[in-house]
Amino acid sequence: MKRPVIETLLSRLDNTLRWTGIPARVADEMSDAPSVDRKHRPLRWIPIWPIAFSCVLFILTLSWPSAMNNLIALVPSLGGVIVAMVPVIHMNGPLGKPSLEDDEREAALRKDSFLFCLGLLACLNCLGQPFLMILSHWQNWQTARGVSVAISALMLNASLLGCLPTLYASWTLGQLPKE
């Protein structure tokens, strides 16, 4: 019997990611009886990567538009890396399930982390938007340049929103000695 095309395609997509161990971990975490105890693992360095990629992309788009025209292939690559990494790193975890099982300390830490992140994002955007408007007027940007800067700013915002809470929480908590 011939399999439907869509199932084969989805199975293939699953198989391409299975080697990372992430699908198995997500399935286990989402089950009613996870095999391992729930434990928040500090991620102190990994969240820096998507933020760094987004910053590089934003600075390149803003400062060297001619270079970006030549390195246009870089944009989807960096964007792909960021889009792939952020959901894995994000503090709410896959589908937000860990946040439903928080105890009081974890809930307080989650709240502090998001408050820090949203406060920082609000400041950056309040300062950045008028700066970009003045710069675009001063340098007489064309539409294409404006769009590329806006897209890179969006990616920077998304990666900060996705990774900064995890980074904050990971650096706030010290490592516990084993019992």
Added chain:
Amino acid sequence: MSLYNRISIFRAEQGISRRQLADAVGVNNQTIGYLERGDYKPSLELALKIARHFGVAVEMLFSFDRFEPIAMTLKRAGEDE
């Protein structure tokens, strides 16, 4: 203001693990670790739950002042006898 506690002493005395205490009071076992280390100040509800689990008053477990070392307490108790 610092909040000191003697959870680890009571836990060691009763021979229970962090996990067992965490399950008894309904928190993650990492939370018990951070509590013992003084990195987290518990809510009144959690403090009362822990005290009830050990069967002592909450003041026996938590204090704004440093607890006296056990050696000093034992020495004083020996002198009193």
